Amino acid sequence: MIQPFVHPYVPNTAPESRQAMLDAVGAESVEEFYAxxxxxxxxxxxxxxxxxxVAEQDLVRHVGGLLRRNRAVEPGRLFLGAGTYQHAVPAVVDEVINRSEFLTAYAGEPYEDHGRFQALFQYQSLMGELLNQDVVNVPTYDxxxxxxxxxxxxxxxxGRRTVLLVSDAHPDKLSKVRDFIAPSIDLVLVPTLDGVADVSTATGMLDETVAAIWVETPSYxxxxxxxxxxxxxAAHAVGAIVIVGTDPIGxxxxxxxxxxxxxxxxxDIQSLGLHPWFGGAHAGFIAVHDDPRFVMEMPSRLFGLASTDVPGEYGFGDVAYDRTSFALREEGKEWVGTAAALWGIAAGVYLALMGPQGMAELGxxxxxxxxxxxRVLTALPGVVLADGAAHFREFVLDVTDxxxxxxxxxxxxxxSGFEPGLALDDGRLLVCVTEQNTQNDIDDxxxxxxxxLAEAASAQQPAQNQEQNA
Structure with missing residues (x-):
């Protein structure tokens, strides 16, 4: 008789444990959960x-072997972006977020806060100043x-269903958004014109059925x-909302x-003091003006100043907690997790270090x-820009010719030790440049x-000559 497999790390793989869980939810098998x-x-x-x-040292050896398979690229030679970016991270950012009182993704209700609520309030305040918005949430997952x-x-x-996307958005972002909003929102993609919004077409589609116009700047x-x-x-004239996706680094x-x-x-705040670790440390922000119509629809946590019973003392706590899924549970507008609060503290430290002058110089x-x-890359033979728009950090090279x-x-x-960018298809290359890429790096x-390109052209020439002679 074949004995069922029981994983030494996962006690619930034991047959009696699995059956007890199935009985508790009234399922015949695990397959029902994936129907x-x-x-x-x-x-x-x-x-x-x-x-x-079984032995810890064997597991450490195995995982270490997997990590050694990764290939590091010098920051100056990395021209790969597409949503995760190699911006410089000051050492003090890592020092602060590795402190034991901060080192958790949780943003919930600890009995001993150790200043975490204040740190997140400071992050929200700094982001609000950068965005020129009044209210910024505690970070979402991404x-x-x-x-x-x-x-x-x-x-x-x-109370409307249609959203018009008038910019080129990251395809992975579009996939996530479509899954999330499918029950309630119809997303309509409006083709761009020379890299930016086709204003005439977009405004012609606006009417009283449109909930919002969505702009990405910088775009994908x-x-x-x-x-x-x-x-x-144009959007406000028909009662529609204007939603803008941006990267605060600029x-x-x-x-x-x-x-x-x-x-x-x-x-996303990944650019603000977060490393591109194996795909990035990501966290999302949402910012609105101090308008109750908007604030009360934000499902995310907000931290603000709170007075105490002692004159002159104040603390930091939740703002309008009753609108969150933490308070409303199954009646909440949408569920909100807490797995990115640490990155908010990191971004807050980064912004405090940079200050307005530092952010201006960086931009x-x-x-x-x-x-x-x-300019340098389009001087190469057969390489041109894919559009005529102004660009920040990323641009597309058309290499069709x-x-x-x-x-x-x-x-x-x-x-040659470079990551030149992301190939969008055979004819387009998305190139990313940050402050880590010096002029010498770009020239290299x-x-x-x-x-x-010269070697490829030389190899193609004999073949073309043979065709002509034939």
Missing amino acids: DVPADLRLARPLDLPEPL GYQAAATSLAMAGRIT TGALETALAELSR LGVLTPPADLGADIVHG ETVLSRTAYAA APLTAPALVAAGRA LAAVLGAA
């Missing part, structure tokens, strides 16, 4: 995992969730939207979306190096890609 998952998305085979390692929640808020506030391709004020006026030099008519601003540096990289495809250029860069990348 809604399409068959083509199921693995249908055991996971490729090693046998359980920027994708913040985007989806912003759209859901617009639907609840207006790094394009900066120049018509936000015009789009805002707001030391770029105009805050709120100043151009945005009602809800959302994004100017990134803008100038983005423009320089675009170049002797190498975008994936081939990525491979050539990697062979151009030299590497230029040499690869």
